[in-house]
Amino acid sequence: xxxxxxxxxxxxxxxxxxxxxxxxxxxxxxxxxxxxxxxxxxxxxxxxxxxxxxxxxxxxxxxxxxxxxxxxxxxxxxxxxxxxxxxxxxxxxxxxxxxxxxxxxxxxxxxxxxxxxxxxxxxxxxxxxxxxxxxxxxxxxxxxxxxxxxxxxxxxxxxxxxxxxxxxxxxxxxxxxxxxxxxxxxxxxxxxxxxxxxxxxxxxxxxxxxxxxxxxxxxxxxxx
Amino acid sequence: xxxxxxxxxxxxxxxxxxxxxxxxxxxxxxxxxxxxxxxxxxxxxxxxxxxxxxxxxxxxxxxxxxxxxxxxxxxxxxxxxxxxxxxxxxxxxxxxxxxxxxxxxxxxxxxxxxxxxxxxxxxxxxxxxxxxxxxxxxxxxxxxxxxxxxxxxxxxxxxxxxxxxxxxxxxxxxxxxxxxxxxxxxxxxxxxxxxxxxxxxxxxxxxxxxxxxxxxxxxxxxxxxxxxxxxxxxxxxxxxxxxxxxxxxxxxxxxxxxxxxxxxxxxxxxxxxxxxxxxxxxxxxxxxxxxxxxxxxxxxxxxxxxxxxxxxxxxxxxxxxxxxxxxxxxxxxxxxxxxxxxxxxxxxxxxxxxxxxxxxxxxxxxxxxxxxxxxxxxxxxxxxxxxxxxxxxxxxxxxxxxxxxxxxxxxxxxxxxxxxxxxxxxxxxxxxxxxxxxxxxxxxxxxxxxxxxxxxxxxxxxxxxxxxxxxxxxxxxxxxxxxxxxxxxxxxx
Numbered sequence: 037x038x039x040x041x042x043x044x045x046x047x048x049x050x051x052x053x054x055x056x057x058x059x060x061x062x063x064x065x066x067x068x069x070x071x072x073x074x075x076x077x078x079x080x081x082x083x084x085x086x087x088x089x090x091x092x093x094x095x096x097x098x099x100x101x102x103x104x105x106x107x108x109x110x111x112x113x114x115x116x117x118x119x120x121x122x123x124x125x126x127x128x129x130x131x132x133x134x135x136x137x138x139x140x141x142x143x144x145x146x147x148x149x150x151x152x153x154x155x156x157x158x159x160x161x162x163x164x165x166x167x168x169x170x171x172x173x174x175x176x177x178x179x180x181x182x183x184x185x186x187x188x189x190x191x192x193x194x195x196x197x198x199x200x201x202x203x204x205x206x207x208x209x210x211x212x213x214x215x216x217x218x219x220x221x222x223x224x225x226x227x228x229x230x231x232x233x234x235x236x237x238x239x240x241x242x243x244x245x246x247x248x249x250x251x252x253x254x255x256x257x258x259x260x
Numbered sequence: 261x262x263x264x265x266x267x268x269x270x271x272x273x274x275x276x277x278x279x280x281x282x283x284x285x286x287x288x289x290x291x292x293x294x295x296x297x298x299x300x301x302x303x304x305x306x307x308x309x310x311x312x313x314x315x316x317x318x319x320x321x322x323x324x325x326x327x328x329x330x331x332x333x334x335x336x337x338x339x340x341x342x343x344x345x346x347x348x349x350x351x352x353x354x355x356x357x358x359x360x361x362x363x364x365x366x367x368x369x370x371x372x373x374x375x376x377x378x379x380x381x382x383x384x385x386x387x388x389x390x391x392x393x394x395x396x397x398x399x400x401x402x403x404x405x406x407x408x409x410x411x412x413x414x415x416x417x418x419x420x421x422x423x424x425x426x427x428x429x430x431x432x433x434x435x436x437x438x439x440x441x442x443x444x445x446x447x448x449x450x451x452x453x454x455x456x457x458x459x460x461x462x463x464x465x466x467x468x469x470x471x472x473x474x475x476x477x478x479x480x481x482x483x484x485x486x487x488x489x490x491x492x493x494x495x496x497x498x499x500x501x502x503x504x505x506x507x508x509x510x511x512x513x514x515x516x517x518x519x520x521x522x523x524x525x526x527x528x529x530x531x532x533x534x535x536x537x538x539x540x541x542x543x544x545x546x547x548x549x550x551x552x553x554x555x556x557x558x559x560x561x562x563x564x565x566x567x568x569x570x571x572x573x574x575x576x577x578x579x580x581x582x583x584x585x586x587x588x589x590x591x592x593x594x595x596x597x598x599x600x601x602x603x604x605x606x607x608x609x610x611x612x613x614x615x616x617x618x619x620x621x622x623x624x625x626x627x628x629x630x631x632x633x634x635x636x637x638x639x640x641x642x643x644x645x646x647x648x649x650x651x652x653x654x655x656x657x658x659x660x661x662x663x664x665x666x667x668x669x670x671x672x673x674x675x676x677x678x679x680x681x682x683x684x685x686x687x688x689x690x691x692x693x694x695x696x697x698x699x700x701x702x703x704x705x706x707x708x709x710x711x712x713x714x715x716x717x718x719x720x721x722x723x724x725x726x727x728x729x730x731x732x733x734x735x736x737x738x739x740x741x742x743x744x745x746x747x748x749x750x751x752x753x
Contacts, residue, residue, distance in 0.1 A: 099545035101500065143468070146501050147548055193364055193620070194409070222549070 044070055045081040048113060052085035053092070055105025057112055064116040074120040078128070082117070086110045086157050090242040103241065104150065110157035130161050132252045135178045136187040137165035138221075139198035144191035147221055150241040151187060158245045171201045178215050184252055187244070188234075190221040199224070200232040207233070216251040220244060265643040267353060270604035272563040278570045281508065285515035286323040293320040294471050294520040298478035304527040319520075326519045329526035335572040337490050337533045339397070339427040340458035342448065342721050348396055348427060350462075350490075350535065351574045353606030355641060357599065357634040358397035358429050359389055360581045360615030361464075362416070363622035366402060369706060372586060374621045376405035379746040382416060384713065385614075386423040388624055391712040394634040395613055395627075399429040402622050410740040413437045417444055417461070418733045422726055422751060425719045429492065429611060431464035435476050438483050440736045445489070447728040448721075456488030462535065462609070466494040467517040469502035478524055485525040485532035492535040492576050492609065493521040498543035498550055499560075507542075507560050514538055514564055522573075535609060536568035537576025539619070550618055553582045553594025562605040569606065577602055580612035580630060580637075581619065587626045587702050591616060595626075596633050603637035610634075625705035628712070632682045639680040647674055684708050718750070726751065 044067035051059045067077045089106035092098040098106070121128055134155055138148045145167040152162045163181050165173060178186050186206075190196040199219045206212045218236040219229050229237035236251050238244035273281070293311075296302055296319050306312055311320040336351030348356060365374040366381050382402050389398050400416040407415045413433040420428055421444055432438050449455040463484045465477040473481075484491045495517040497503025503510040518536050525532040542556030543549075551557060561577035568575045580599035584590035595612070602610040613634060614627035648654070648670075655670055665671055684704045686693060693699075699707070730745075737745055 096546070100548060101545060146498075150548070 044072065045077065048077065049081040049085040049088075052082060052106055052109045052113060053088050055089075055102055055109050057105060057108045060109035061112040061116050064113040068117070068120045074117045074124070075126070075128075078114070078117055082110060082113055083159075090154075090245070093240070093242050100150070104153060107153040107157035111153070114157075114159075128159070131159035132184040132248060133161045133163070133181060134185040134187050134248065135163045135165065135174060135181060135183045136189070137169035137174060138167040138189045138191070139195050139202070140168060140170050141198060142190050142192050142195035143167045144221075145189070147191065147241070148187075148189035151189065151220060151238070151244045154241040154245050155187075155248060158249075160245075160248060171198060171205050174202050175205050175209065175211065179211070183215060185216045185218055185248055187218040187220070187248075190219070190224060193223040196221065196223050196228065199234065203233045218244065218247060218251065265645045267606075267641060267643050268604055269353075269606065270562060270601060271566055272559055273566050275570075277508070278567050281511050281515060281567055282571070284512045285519060286326065288471075288512060288516040289321040289326065289519060290323060291320070292471065293318045294473060294516070295319075296473045296478055296520070296524075297475045298473065298482075300482055301473065301478040301524050304482075304524065308523075308527055321520065321523060325523060329519075329523045330571055330573075332526050332530040333522060333534050333573060334531060335574070337459065337535065337574050339462070339490075340460060341427055342421075342425045342460065342719055344449070344454070344458045344460075350608045352608075353641075354608055355603045355606065355610060355638060356396035356608060357580065357610045357613055357630075357638075358395055358399045359385070359401035359622065359627060360578060360612040360619060361399040361401040361429065362403055362431075363401060363615060363620055364403050364405075365617075365621045367587070367616060367621050367623035367626070369625060369709075374585070374617070377402045377622070378406040379404050379419065380749050382419045383423060383749055385622065385624060385627070386420050387713055387716040388627060388709060390424055390426060391716055392613075392627060392631040394631045394638060396426065397429055397609070398424045398426045399611060400431070401614060404746075406746045407737070408740045408742055410434065411437070411737055411742065414441045414444070414736055415733070417441055418729055419748065421445075421448060421729055422722055422748065423718060424722070427459070428461040429464065429609065430461050431466075432476065432480055435479050437736075438480060440732055442483065442487060442489065443732050444729055447732060448725055452487060459488065459490055459533070462490045462492045464492045464494050464537075465521065466496055466539070467521060469495060469497040469517070470513055471517060471520075473517075473520055473524065481521055481524045482528045485528040488529070488532065490533035490535060491521065491525055492537045493518045494537050494539050494576075494578075496539040496541070497560075498541050499556065500545060501543040501548075503540070505543075507556055507563070510540055510560055511563055511567065514540060514560070515567060518568075533574075535574045535576045536564070536571070537578075537609065538564055539578040540564075549583070551583045552578060552612070552615075552619060553584075553590070553598065555597070558598055558601050561607070562601055565605050565607045574609075575607045576609040576611065577605075577607045578611050578619065579607065580610055580634065581615035582626075583616070583618050585617050585621070587616070587623055587629065587705070591626060592629070592633070592701070595630055596636075599630070599633050599637040600640060603634075603641045606641070624709050625702050628705040628708045629684055629701060632684055635680050635682065645677075647677075 048063040188199045216235040219234045226237045236247040238247045339348045366377040414437045465480040495514040497510045503513045540560045541550035542554040565575040579602040582591040582594035613630035614622045
């Protein structure tokens with residue numbers, strides 16, 4: 037019996053929703069081998085699947101391990117599909133380029149890693165600077181990498197002020213309009229984000245994706 | 261007559277499980293090793309013949325070395341108060357409570373919102389803790405926001421020593437602060453020999469999970485050990501985030517990290533006092549937070565203390581605190597459960613009183629309430645004493661026809677020792693409670709704070725030493741760019 041293309045899409049979609057990291061890549065390969073267009077696989081299987089993961093998280097059914105596994109499975113599938121696109125001379129339009137890190141003085145990177153995973157899974161290019169990142173490094177990396185967004189994480193109330201310092205540095209160098217700034221982390225609130233002049237705030241890793249999307253809506257990426 | 265009182269105990273591990281955890285952590289140290297980012301510590305370990313991967317700052321520690329270090333590490337520590345007169349045994353099943361540290365905020369008594377703390381808040385907290393009879397130790401529980409961050413760690417100890425008789429649990433935020441903080445202790449004791457003989461403070465040092473000792477924390481271990489100042493090791497694995505998700509797996513990692521700290525201390529100076537403690541947490545997979553009031557957190561703490569006791573070491577845990585944002589039912593529930601379990605587990609130093617919001621907010625009201633919680637927990641472990649022989653028979657011949665126990669000398673003789681008397685819990689009849697203004701626990705605690713603060717008396721020795729302490733603090737503040745120290749209430753500057 038010849039496998040139906042729809043079966044491939046469904047299997048891949050399920051693998052991502054269930055976070056089956058080892059199966060997502062091979063299933064994406066099978067779909068391509070069965071003659072499906074990589075873009076079609078991405079649009080019809082991967083994107084709805086990662087959206088379903090986000091929905092399950094927001095509904096309280098999924099916890100962090102399921103969320104991470106979903107993002108990792110998505111990444112595995114996307115690696116295969118992007119390779120396939122490249123060999124057919126096409127490329128996937130990036131959702132945007134994000135420089136992310138935990139601010140200076142703060143070594144907590146669990147939350148930041150989550151946001152990075154979810155952004156990657158949602159088609160963003162992510163440059164992860166790690167934890168305890170100096171203010172200047174965010175700005176310099178964003179310039180060099182022609183980023184669209186600078187995403188700043190802070191877990192401590194003592195270090196969240198360094199998020200403000202990044203915004204101030206952007207303003208003082210006349211770069212504020214060039215990059216969107218997103219902030220997050222346990223002590224950070226929407227009000228704080230507004231006060232320091234950040235462009236976006238996400239309460240969770242899932243929200244961070246929709247915030248990043250809306251920040252770049254109707255705007256071409258710097259690197260195009 | 262005195263018969264040994266049965267001590268109620270809680271245990272979470274079988275003997276076999278304890279040994280399995282120890283065996284596996286030995287293997288972890290040998291095969292995976294520890295990351296140690298401190299040159300001096302690496303040199304000590306190299307000299308002890310340990311294999312080092314210098315590119316990765318990774319040290320593979322042999323079981324034989326850990327066992328040798330376990331032999332030189334004291335099983336009991338004695339802390340002394342400011343005057344050096346009252347002695348506190350840290351070891352065996354002795355339980356000492358102290359405030360949770362270090363909070364970066366204080367819960368405002370009036371607005372019920374957390375806010376930054378200043379010098380006067382720290383002074384009030386220290387004075388209050390001096391009056392809380394169930395907290396044996398002080399801790400540098402609050403960070404003052406009115407001095408530069410570079411001196412925040414030393415400043416809290418400085419203020420503490422100006423107002424406290426009780427010994428301190430403290431620690432550094434920066435390597436540079438270690439020397440002046442030790443200088444403060446030396447100023448109180450007079451010289452290094454007396455400080456080593458009569459430790460006044462314990463220094464916390466936290467490895468970074470998984471399996472890492474940073475430059476800062478390793479240096480704290482080395483410098484404290486050199487002076488004979490006790491080091492309290494505080495591993496803080498988060499289940500499923502920075503350590504294995506299983507409680508047993510986290511225990512293996514916590515022990516391996518602790519063995520690393522123990523080895524650094526003993527190689528610096530054999531016989532250096534070390535306490536096996538911790539601030540692990542059952543990581544919340546929904547919120548991404550680190551609940552200190554979760555049962556899993558308490559289970560890891562109690563089980564780890566059991567392993568440390570098996571190794572004959574003094575113990576510590578962050579227990580008896582809450583993740584609530586207010587002093588409410590959750591705060592009482594989590595604090596009482598933690599303090600009770602810690603006491604039943606025989607943990608020697610129990611840090612937590614007053615603390616809310618994942619170890620980040622202190623509350624004066626909660627301190628007063630927790631003083632009662634700790635008092636009740638201590639009462640539980642004092643056990644049921646057999647005061648006289650026979651236990652009851654002889655009383656019935658003394659009793660009159662009305663069987664009035666209240667009039668018996670036996671009653672008067674023992675009632676204070678048999679019962680714990682609370683200072684804020686409500687045991688009034690309804691009408692009295694109404695007449696007193698229908699106050700809830702938080703409101704009663706507020707009144708109790710005022711009463712206790714009015715009883716506080718500054719120890720003579722604090723007064724005598726304050727000029728020396730100020731000199732050290734001023735010099736360090738100047739190096740941090742602060743020319744004039746904030747005004748300290750009740751203190752001539």
